[in-house]
Every structure is written in C-alpha cells, then in structure tokens.
Amino acid sequence: MNTSKKILLLCVPFLLAACGSTPKHRAEVSSKPKQVARSSASQVHITHIDRDQAAQELMLHGMSLIGTPYRYGGSDTATGFDCSGMIQFVYQNALGVSLPRTARDMAAASRRIDPSRLKTGDLVFFNTGGSSKYSHVGLYIGNGEFIHAPSSKGVIRTEKMSNPYFAKRFVGAHTFFN
Structure with missing residues (x-):
C-alpha cells in the first residue's frame, strides 16, 4: 500500500468524527438564553437569531429528516412524525424555539x-x-x-407547491419572523 493511501486511511476516523460533531456556531446559538417574545395573544416572534442563519438551520434540520416514517401523533426520530410534530421538532432542534403542537395552533x-x-x-x-382549516403544515x-410529513406514502419528503393536490388545498403562508 502506498504512503498516500495509508495517510488517507489514518485520516478517515477523524473525518467521520468531524461529520458527527456539532459545529461550534450551533452550540453557541443553542446555548444562548431563548429570546422568543410572546405576546398575550400567544404569537411567537423569533428574535434571537439572524433570519438567514435561521433559514439555513431550519432547512438543514428539515432535510435531515427526509425518509423518516410518518406516524400520527409522532414527534421524534425514533418513532416518526406527523406534520406538526416534524415542524415542532425542527424549530426546537434548529433554533431552540418551542412551538405549539398542532397545525391549527401553529397558524394561530x-x-x-x-x-x-x-x-x-x-x-x-x-x-x-x-376537522380544521389548517389540517396540514409544511416547512x-x-x-x-416544502418539506412535510404526509400520511400518504408514509415518509417525510419534499413537495412542490405547484403539485395539483397541494395547490388546490393551500390555505396560507405564515412566519414566526419579523
């Protein structure tokens, strides 16, 4: 075996360890006190992180769940997610923000x-x-x-907003950012 192959083989464990570790900027973001302002109307406003950084974190966390099974009432990676459980999980893990549990309450x-x-x-x-106008939610x-946890085909996946099924049933866009 030549020298460059030996060096590469020696480096593989370190590269794999680096892939599994949390980047320093994430630890700093999540270790800060949560600065989420809530009004008396139970509105959630995210103010503790840059909007562009938040968007990237949310997308990366959401994409990492693609292929995870759908489970009604599910809210974790071990057993699967329903649509609002996935959104709640992504916001909590990406930004440290607690959201309401149901799509209807998230809309409110x-x-x-x-x-x-x-x-x-x-x-x-x-x-x-x-039973609600807001019966399904995606990121x-x-x-x-958008990324969502649909009950059909049973796994978290991406979908086009232009998909006829979803375009016909779209009821609104919402944000937690100012």
Whole structure:
C-alpha cells in the first residue's frame, strides 16, 4: 500500500468524527438564553437569531429528516412524525424555539404573510380534509418547495407547491419572523 493511501486511511476516523460533531456556531446559538417574545395573544416572534442563519438551520434540520416514517401523533426520530410534530421538532432542534403542537395552533401563533413573500423557514398550511382549516403544515425550503410529513406514502419528503393536490388545498403562508 502506498504512503498516500495509508495517510488517507489514518485520516478517515477523524473525518467521520468531524461529520458527527456539532459545529461550534450551533452550540453557541443553542446555548444562548431563548429570546422568543410572546405576546398575550400567544404569537411567537423569533428574535434571537439572524433570519438567514435561521433559514439555513431550519432547512438543514428539515432535510435531515427526509425518509423518516410518518406516524400520527409522532414527534421524534425514533418513532416518526406527523406534520406538526416534524415542524415542532425542527424549530426546537434548529433554533431552540418551542412551538405549539398542532397545525391549527401553529397558524394561530404565527403571522400570516402573502405567499409571494415566502422565505425558507416559513410555514405553509393546507386544508387536506381535516376537522380544521389548517389540517396540514409544511416547512417552506425555497424554490417553490416544502418539506412535510404526509400520511400518504408514509415518509417525510419534499413537495412542490405547484403539485395539483397541494395547490388546490393551500390555505396560507405564515412566519414566526419579523
């Protein structure tokens, strides 16, 4: 075995360890006291992190869940997620922000925005025939796409906003950012 291959083999454990570690900037962000202002109307406003940094963190955390099984009422990686459980998990783990549990309550706690103003990290809501106008929620990731935990096909995946099923059922765009 030549010298360059030996060096590469010696470096592999260190590279793998680095991939599994948390970057220093994330630890600093999550170790800060949560500065989430809540009004008496139970609105959630995220103020403790830069919007662009938050968007990147939310998208990365959401993308890391692709392929995770759907489970009604689910809220963790071990057993799976439903749509609002996935959103709650992503916001908590990416930004340290606690959100309400249901899509309906997330809609009530967020600020409605014009769909043309959607940015990565905002929420998209749908009426998929549930008992509430806001029966399904996804995380907008840009370029007309969102991540969600649908019960059909059983895994977290990305979807186009233009998908006829979702376009017909779209009921609003919301944000927790100012």
